[in-house]
Amino acid sequence: MDEPLPTARALVRDRFPTARTAFLAGSVLTHRRTPTSDLDIVVLMDGPPAPGRENLVHRGWPTELFLQTEAVWRDFAEKETAKRSSPLLAMCAEGTLLFDEDGLGASLQAEARSRWAAGPPPLSDGERDHLRYIVTDLLDDLRGCADPAERLYLVSHLLQRASELVLLVGGHWLGGGKWLSRRLAAADPDLHHALYEAAREATDGDIKGFEAAVSRALDAAGGPLWDGYRIG
Incomplete structure (x- = not known):
């Protein structure tokens, strides 16, 4: 060519x-x-x-x-x-x-x-809390998941949501597909590496590393949020 x-x-x-x-x-x-x-x-x-x-x-x-x-x-x-x-x-x-x-x-x-x-518009407190709730809820689902197919989908969805949470809380632009990976790698290379390496292990059933990496993302946003979360 x-x-x-x-x-x-x-x-x-x-x-x-x-x-x-x-x-x-x-x-x-x-x-x-x-x-x-x-x-x-x-x-x-x-x-x-x-x-x-x-x-x-x-x-x-x-x-x-x-x-x-x-x-x-x-x-x-x-x-x-x-x-x-x-x-x-x-x-x-x-x-x-x-x-x-x-x-x-x-x-x-x-x-x-x-x-x-x-950079993009900053998150409001309500937007940040909603993202924390979503990631917390997905992580709880993963902890209790015994179905390999469901686990794969949960890990995939959590990888995306946790990455988006880190980017948005840090004031970085989002991206889709490969660009989400690239944006996170530029913004937080250590967490990016931890997430994708642990995600591969989690799809095979060992979720401990992935759980820890997602928890790091949550902590950077203010911690898990589920009990007491309200809208409206």
Whole structure:
């Protein structure tokens, strides 16, 4: 396959000649690149075919195109920020400008970097307590679980929830799938290592290490919460 940067640039120029700017982002530009890495491209234009999204294979590269106007970009950024997980800000903050016709790309990249560095909105006390309750409840279920299939699902769900709890309490952005692992590894490498190593043991029935790692996550958030928890 051709190199990712010139390939992505040529694709956007050919398919969207009126585009104002474009970013190439994702693992393909890093040491994490794998044989299945794709080209994640954010394209800014003034109108149709934006807004939209398209998946295709171009010169052997799996490619995801995120087509946006400036107004749609800002709307997406606001909505994702409210959810404390913003792939768009991350792509534009950490990605590479493919071209920039009128300065919009540089402006959006500066804004994305500033907002990304500032972190997501802080948790309210109620939100933090709700997360503590969820993790506490799941951990209690795991302690009493005797079914191997159920144990596997509980460990998987607890791994996600405990990771999210640590990130949010620490003021870090969330991520989905592999990005949840990467965000936690950057925020708290020791706990990240403890969680995933113990999770593998827990799926085989030995939950002691995993229980201890999840308890560390709970303690960082204020401790377990179940008895006396109320909403409303």
